[in-house]
Amino acid sequence: xxxxxxxSKDKIVTIGRDLPAVIIGERINPTGKKKFGQALLARDFxxxxxxxxxxxxxxxxxxDVNVGVAGVDEVALLPEVVKIVAATADVPLCIDSANPQAxxxxxxxxxxxxxxNSVTGEEKSIDSVLPVVKEYGAAVVGLLMDDExxxxxxxxxxxxxxxxxxxxxxxxxxxxxxxxxCLTMTVSSDHNAAVLTLKTIERVVEELGTNIxxxxxxxxxxxxxxxxxxxxxxxxxxxxxxxxxIMDPTAxxxxxxxxxxxxxxxxxxxxxNYLAEYRQYSEQA
Amino acid sequence: xxxxxxxSKDKIVTIGRDLPAVIIGERINPTGKKKFGQALLARDFxxxxxxxxxxxxxxxxxxDVNVGVAGVDEVALLPEVVKIVAATADVPLCIDSANPQAxxxxxxxxxxxxxxNSVTGEEKSIDSVLPVVKEYGAAVVGLLMDDExxxxxxxxxxxxxxxxxxxxxxxxxxxxxxxxxCLTMTVSSDHNAAVLTLKTIERVVEELGTNIxxxxxxxxxxxxxxxxxxxxxxxxxxxxxxxxxIMDPTAxxxxxxxxxxxxxxxxxxxxxNYLAEYRQYSEQA
Numbered sequence: 001x002x003x004x005x006x007x008s009k010d011k012i013v014t015i016g017r018d019l020p021a022v023i024i025g026e027r028i029n030p031t032g033k034k035k036f037g038q039a040l041l042a043r044d045f046x047x048x049x050x051x052x053x054x055x056x057x058x059x060x061x062x063x064d065v066n067v068g069v070a071g072v073d074e075v076a077l078l079p080e081v082v083k084i085v086a087a088t089a090d091v092p093l094c095i096d097s098a099n100p101q102a103x104x105x106x107x108x109x110x111x112x113x114x115x116x117n118s119v120t121g122e123e124k125s126i127d128s129v130l131p132v133v134k135e136y137g138a139a140v141v142g143l144l145m146d147d148e149x150x151x152x153x154x155x156x157x158x159x160x161x162x163x164x165x166x167x168x169x170x171x172x173x174x175x176x177x178x179x180x181x182c183l184t185m186t187v188s189s190d191h192n193a194a195v196l197t198l199k200t201i202e203r204v205v206e207e208l209g210t211n212i213x214x215x216x217x218x219x220x221x222x223x224x225x226x227x228x229x230x231x232x233x234x235x236x237x238x239x240x241x242x243x244x245x246i247m248d249p250t251a252x253x254x255x256x257x258x259x260x261x262x263x264x265x266x267x268x269x270x271x272x273n274y275l276a277e278y279r280q281y282s283e284q285a
Numbered sequence: 286x287x288x289x290x291x292x293s294k295d296k297i298v299t300i301g302r303d304l305p306a307v308i309i310g311e312r313i314n315p316t317g318k319k320k321f322g323q324a325l326l327a328r329d330f331x332x333x334x335x336x337x338x339x340x341x342x343x344x345x346x347x348x349d350v351n352v353g354v355a356g357v358d359e360v361a362l363l364p365e366v367v368k369i370v371a372a373t374a375d376v377p378l379c380i381d382s383a384n385p386q387a388x389x390x391x392x393x394x395x396x397x398x399x400x401x402n403s404v405t406g407e408e409k410s411i412d413s414v415l416p417v418v419k420e421y422g423a424a425v426v427g428l429l430m431d432d433e434x435x436x437x438x439x440x441x442x443x444x445x446x447x448x449x450x451x452x453x454x455x456x457x458x459x460x461x462x463x464x465x466x467c468l469t470m471t472v473s474s475d476h477n478a479a480v481l482t483l484k485t486i487e488r489v490v491e492e493l494g495t496n497i498x499x500x501x502x503x504x505x506x507x508x509x510x511x512x513x514x515x516x517x518x519x520x521x522x523x524x525x526x527x528x529x530x531i532m533d534p535t536a537x538x539x540x541x542x543x544x545x546x547x548x549x550x551x552x553x554x555x556x557x558n559y560l561a562e563y564r565q566y567s568e569q570a
Contacts, residue, residue, distance in 0.1 A: 191553065194550070224567070228541045231516070231542075231545075235516075235521050236519075236520050238523060239525070256510065264517060270409035274514075275508075278510055
């Protein structure tokens with residue numbers, strides 16, 4: 001069992017299978033949000049600050065920062081937004097970009113130990129992202145796709161995880177600083193998608209023991225009452241070995257489902273965290 | 286993988302790990318319901334009929350029938366109530382009593398193949414219940430306690446399951462007609478209770494392959510917003526191998542969680558059942 005520690009200036013968050021699951025707020029991201037993207041391009045950061053504050057109020061332990069929108073200069077903008085988010089909310093950041101130069105620029109200005117999201121199993125990604133992660137002493141998300149794309153075989157996904165871990169360790173990054181993203185595809189387009197994700201989590205935990213991250217809500221895309229499906233997937237994935245979740249902490253019932261899962265998985269003796277969350281948020285459930 | 290088939294006069298319900306999970310409505314039961322118990326003692330069966338109809342309207346595939354209240358003559362009352370429920374709702378019944386004579390009397394009048402709830406690993410229970418199950422060609426729930434009580438060790442619970450299966454097979458009852466109840470204790474009084482149940486399910490599935498039943502709501506006893514905890518446990522238990530659930534089908538979100546789980550576990554291609562349930566009940570979610 002590994003503990004992944006990340007830090008803001010004053011706050012440490014530890015990810016581990018014997019600890020309560022960690023919530024990474026996903027809302028600072030222009031994907032599918034036209035207004036938010038336009039504001040980023042216009043360097044209007046009010047929405048960024050608001051999303052940072054709201055998500056922490058709603059229980060986010062970590063904030064994901066993604067500025068990837070068409071027309072943006074990520075190398076210039078990502079460090080700027082990282083500084084703004086860090087100044088607004090004192091929680092560790094997950095710096096989210098596929099661009100190694102943007103990651104390096106953001107890590108350079110970040111006062112803490114970030115989680116870099118992400119390296120993949122693609123040779124180009126491994127060669128460009130891992131040295132940056134090592135240089136700035138960050139932790140890193142390993143995304144289970146490689147030069148052949150995304151596999152539908154849990155054993156092939158595990159093989160990509162093994163490759164990422166091996167190459168990261170060779171680059172001087174400890175296994176405790178690697179968090180594997182097992183990928184959640186959409187169950188409405190492939191009825192085996194969720195089982196595949198769950199099996200991949202179980203295999204990676206078994207063979208590599210690393211922490212596991214998922215962006216969970218994608219599983220329910222295109223279906224009505226998405227929250228019910230997403231919460232059910234969340235419960236199953238936490239049982240399988242998921243330890244941190246990229247999600248919208250404001251989404252109905254998601255945070256409560258996580259606290260319920262921690263309680264049921266024996267990570268919340270006397271239900272202290274469950275009851276604290278209930279008391280803090282009971283009016284909105 | 287085994288299929289457990291139970292039948293009312295005109296309807297067959299099949300329990301199996303490759304099929305959608307089965308809902309057994311638990312509300313025809315006087316435990317903790319003073320008025321319901323008094324009505325039973327007074328042989329006023331209006332509430333029984335109402336609970337039968339409501340639960341089937343709310344998605345119950347099977348109805349549990351329990352008349353165990355202090356002062357009642359179960360041998361006389363259980364067959365009477367079984368007949369009334371069977372006449373009210375055409376779904377198979379789960380006949381619920383620890384009294385072998387009451388079970389025999391109820392099975393005698395039941396036109397179908399019932400699920401008997403339950404035999405335990407106690408010698409007295411095995412010797413008295415299994416012959417009745419065999420005589421009437423019923424299926425049977427095996428409850429994982431024995432003469433030493435309820436164990437906190439999944440391997441010991443598995444050993445009781447093995448004993449029940451062995452003795453039932455020796456009595457001429459096929460393994461496909463045995464459904465193992467892995468027991469859900471309350472997580473607020475033992476923070477390992479849920480993990481123990483989940484591990485027991487996984488071990489019984491692995492070693493014996495039988496269908497699995499749980500009364501799920503007990504897990505959240507004594508805590509606020511019980512539904513969130515119960516739904517989260519339900520999701521995890523279905524992933525572990527649970528195939529039929531004794532529950533209140535009218536409880537908020539429980540049925541939707543089951544349909545979500547079936548979808549995520551690859552047992553609902555094209556989300557047909559999920560969407561049908563959503564359309565039928567969407568106003569009440």
